[in-house]
Amino acid sequence: MTEWAILAGRAQSQAEVDRWTCPHGRHAGQGCVTCYQACADADASLPLWEVAAWFTSARPIPIRALHDVHRHGQHFALDQPSTPLIFLLTGQVRAAQGVEAVAGLVGFLVQNRHIVDEFTVTEVRAVHSLTG
Numbered sequence: 583m584t585e586w587a588i589l590a591g592r593a594q595s596q597a598e599v600d601r602w603t604c605p606h607g608r609h610a611g612q613g614c615v616t617c618y619q620a621c622a623d624a625d626a627s628l629p630l631w632e633v634a635a636w637f638t639s640a641r642p643i644p645i646r647a648l649h650d651v652h653r654h655g656q657h658f659a660l661d662q663p664s665t666p667l668i669f670l671l672t673g674q675v676r677a678a679q680g681v682e683a684v685a686g687l688v689g690f691l692v693q694n695r696h697i698v699d700e701f702t703v704t705e706v707r708a709v710h711s712l713t714g
């Protein structure tokens with residue numbers, strides 16, 4: 583099961599917006615700190631998701647901060663693919679639904695403004711992990 587959305591560059595239909603809004607009323611692409619905290623100590627019986635969020639940053643992110651993510655985010659990693667100012671945050675998240683997993687992953691960025699203070703999520707993907 584894969585849930586996938588391109589968030590930037592085009593208008594989302596109301597159905598898409600609803601689908602990507604977490605139970606706390608936050609759009610997954612904007613991140614939800616409540617979802618982030620919920621999945622940080624989620625029940626082990628909940629599904630495990632492999633989540634990826636591509637985002638642009640207004641400013642370059644120092645290499646040290648990229649490495650720092652692993653320390654703060656447990657199973658999260660922040661990478662910089664070849665394109666400048668485009669970043670990829672990936673991680674394993676436990677949550678009931680894919681939208682919560684994505685909101686939780688992006689919520690990590692909201693929670694850790696010292697890593698990236700201004701960001702725009704352009705694309706997200708949540709894959710139900712078979713290993714979980």
Ligand SMILES: [Zn+2]
Nearest residue numbers: 604606614617
């Ligand atoms: Zn939420």
